[in-house]
Amino acid sequence: MNSSSVLLGLAGVLYGAAPIMFAVIGETITERAGVINLSMNGTILLSAMGGFAVAAGTGSIVLGFLAGALIGALVALVVAFSSITLKQSQVAVGFVLALLCRDLSYFLGHAYISKAGPRLITIPIPALSGIPILGTLFFKHDVMTYLSFVIIFLVWFWIFRTRPGLMLRGIGERPAAAFVRGADVNRLRYLYTIIGGAIAGLAGPTFSLSVKAGWAGPLSGLDGYGWIALSITIFGGWNPFRAALGVYLFSFLQWLGLVLQPFLPSIPTQVLQVAPFPLMILTLMLVNISDAEWVERMLAAMPERARRWMMKLFRTLRASPPASLGVPFESE
Amino acid sequence: MKKIRWLNFGFQIGAVILALLFTTVVLLIAGAPPLQAYLYIIKGALSSITNISNVLSAWAPLLLTTSGVLITFAAGLWNIGIEGQIMVGAIFTTGALRLLQNSPVSSGWILVIGFLAGMAGGALWAALAGLLKTFGGVNEIFGGLGLNFVATAFALYLIIGPWKRPGIASTSGTLMFPDKLWLPTLPKVQFSVWALGLGILVVVLIYIILRGTHFGLRLKAIGKNSKAALLMGVPTWQYSMFAFLLCGVFAGLAGAIQVTSVYHRLTPAISSGYGFLGLMVAMLINYQAIWAAPVALFFAALNIGGIQLPIVLKLDSSLSGVLQGILVLFVLLVEGARQRLFKER
Numbered sequence: 001m002n003s004s005s006v007l008l009g010l011a012g013v014l015y016g017a018a019p020i021m022f023a024v025i026g027e028t029i030t031e032r033a034g035v036i037n038l039s040m041n042g043t044i045l046l047s048a049m050g051g052f053a054v055a056a057g058t059g060s061i062v063l064g065f066l067a068g069a070l071i072g073a074l075v076a077l078v079v080a081f082s083s084i085t086l087k088q089s090q091v092a093v094g095f096v097l098a099l100l101c102r103d104l105s106y107f108l109g110h111a112y113i114s115k116a117g118p119r120l121i122t123i124p125i126p127a128l129s130g131i132p133i134l135g136t137l138f139f140k141h142d143v144m145t146y147l148s149f150v151i152i153f154l155v156w157f158w159i160f161r162t163r164p165g166l167m168l169r170g171i172g173e174r175p176a177a178a179f180v181r182g183a184d185v186n187r188l189r190y191l192y193t194i195i196g197g198a199i200a201g202l203a204g205p206t207f208s209l210s211v212k213a214g215w216a217g218p219l220s221g222l223d224g225y226g227w228i229a230l231s232i233t234i235f236g237g238w239n240p241f242r243a244a245l246g247v248y249l250f251s252f253l254q255w256l257g258l259v260l261q262p263f264l265p266s267i268p269t270q271v272l273q274v275a276p277f278p279l280m281i282l283t284l285m286l287v288n289i290s291d292a293e294w295v296e297r298m299l300a301a302m303p304e305r306a307r308r309w310m311m312k313l314f315r316t317l318r319a320s321p322p323a324s325l326g327v328p329f330e331s332e
Numbered sequence: 333m334k335k336i337r338w339l340n341f342g343f344q345i346g347a348v349i350l351a352l353l354f355t356t357v358v359l360l361i362a363g364a365p366p367l368q369a370y371l372y373i374i375k376g377a378l379s380s381i382t383n384i385s386n387v388l389s390a391w392a393p394l395l396l397t398t399s400g401v402l403i404t405f406a407a408g409l410w411n412i413g414i415e416g417q418i419m420v421g422a423i424f425t426t427g428a429l430r431l432l433q434n435s436p437v438s439s440g441w442i443l444v445i446g447f448l449a450g451m452a453g454g455a456l457w458a459a460l461a462g463l464l465k466t467f468g469g470v471n472e473i474f475g476g477l478g479l480n481f482v483a484t485a486f487a488l489y490l491i492i493g494p495w496k497r498p499g500i501a502s503t504s505g506t507l508m509f510p511d512k513l514w515l516p517t518l519p520k521v522q523f524s525v526w527a528l529g530l531g532i533l534v535v536v537l538i539y540i541i542l543r544g545t546h547f548g549l550r551l552k553a554i555g556k557n558s559k560a561a562l563l564m565g566v567p568t569w570q571y572s573m574f575a576f577l578l579c580g581v582f583a584g585l586a587g588a589i590q591v592t593s594v595y596h597r598l599t600p601a602i603s604s605g606y607g608f609l610g611l612m613v614a615m616l617i618n619y620q621a622i623w624a625a626p627v628a629l630f631f632a633a634l635n636i637g638g639i640q641l642p643i644v645l646k647l648d649s650s651l652s653g654v655l656q657g658i659l660v661l662f663v664l665l666v667e668g669a670r671q672r673l674f675k676e677r
Contacts, residue, residue, distance in 0.1 A: 038473075078661075086668025091410055091473070092615055093664055099608060100657025106650040108362055217648070227477045234474060271489045278485075281470065281478035288469030 011137050017251035018148035019206040023229035024243045025155050026200030032238055033192035034172040034324045037079050038094025041226025042101025047071040047204025048222055049109035052215045056117035065205045072201015073194045080193040084186050087328050112215045120210040144206045156240040172322030175329040185329045235283050237319025286317045347666035351659040364647050372644050377637035385523035390632035393586035395531030397610030398624045399538040400582035405619050407575040408555035413461040413476025414583050414607035416483035417454040421584025423487055424453030425591045426598040429513055439512040447588045454584020455577050462576035466569045488600050505599035515593035524593040539621040616660045
């Protein structure tokens, strides 16, 4: 394997990561506000199907992406309504929606299987795409890949550097305190759940109009990405940069699986394709393990040097969720 | 009191009507004749002895998975990893059967050992999710989801790798077992009284455990408020772990039934989604074990009834899943609306 094909492969890793990036960033915003939207797997499939159907029907790729975002927002609205207004379990409603939207996408998408549809074109950025190495890596993509880069910074800036962002963190961490400061907690939670859902809704069309163009029902191979996006959100510690790292790591491992395939003929492709999933659990464990009691006891028994080193490692990996994640808020 | 009960009933009927309306709209969007679609689902489930026996043989594993998650739900746990637990149960059963099929052991005993192996496999996979939760701080939802993927990958590896059919390696499944290793069925149909008997036995068992035992009461105490339960002297994590194990045993049993009485081999989709469907049934019946059997039967009938849709109406068979999902969603929403209307005043 020569260096230029490695470079193209890595550019492909960034390109292939775009859909999951939208899902993870959308979920990060939602969970920052204190709401879990567990429907992600269904959202991705339904928005992929809907986005493709609209784009194929109207010939407009822009409408396709808008349809995807709208579907994501609507699904999120159901989650918000049932958990905030009706005070039902977010996990239960999200889980039902994850299955329901998947089946809806297969049922309604039946007529669109293997239909021809539009596909995003690559738009190299003038001048920048000419830079050696970096140009190929970052600046020869389609619009959605560029957007997947930009959204990391935008959302990070919003959450950590703006006043409304401070409020967003407040309603997820200590909603009562935010309420006292004048935040309409439940209304903001509605708003951010819907915005997060809309962003996640871009994931579907990014698959069906770009990364895995077309619609093939269950054979599209999109089932499962939503669940992985939810795990990466936790791995990402509700921070867009760390989340992006998780997304790229996942995408990289999937690519590595494909590249290594010829060297490991005894292992079927399908197995290497899912190899990142167990790794994801391992990382989740590392993210959370320092909370466990036995780890604290084990640390206490360690020699001073080793203990300090381990504590440092755990602190870097650790990610604590927004304190009021999944907890309904009542103002009285 | 009686009036309130009737009112609740009215709300539930309302949820069913809303779900049917919504599904009808979905059918209209897909350009399909709604009445005909519903009729075909009913026909597909009930019109012949074969269909009815298929419904009954789908009922058995669904009863087991529903019972399993009723235990974990009682302990306040979301055992999403149940799909993987079915899978590993099926893998263990297949392994045991393969190991013993050419040995002098009588086929009855091979089946018994296969079932025990399946139970052990399911329990093992559930124990992993439980250990990850208790000692690794990994939420059981995410640990379980990850383990589901691992289980599927493992099955695929076995099917294409070490257990591949002679000559061809195909993801469709392993070589079929000789019919002496099939769970005995009624003549001419694919329905095993043994499987269904197990399912019903387990549902009754779960009902009794949750309703009338000290163990069930403590489990529910953990589910309602684990901190309070711990202060009251309930060994919380041990109980949670046990709930996982029990659910895993039932899931593994479902896997064993899928291998020995439905597919007669290992396939990558051996769970048929009965794990997730069991979670849905449990939610629909609001975690009341008494309703598990009839609602699971209804869901099994929907699943089987939808199979013919692609042939007769050129519709995707996922319509059954749509109907099930919408039903559960509306029941949850209407329940929320009812609580909001009547409890807050």
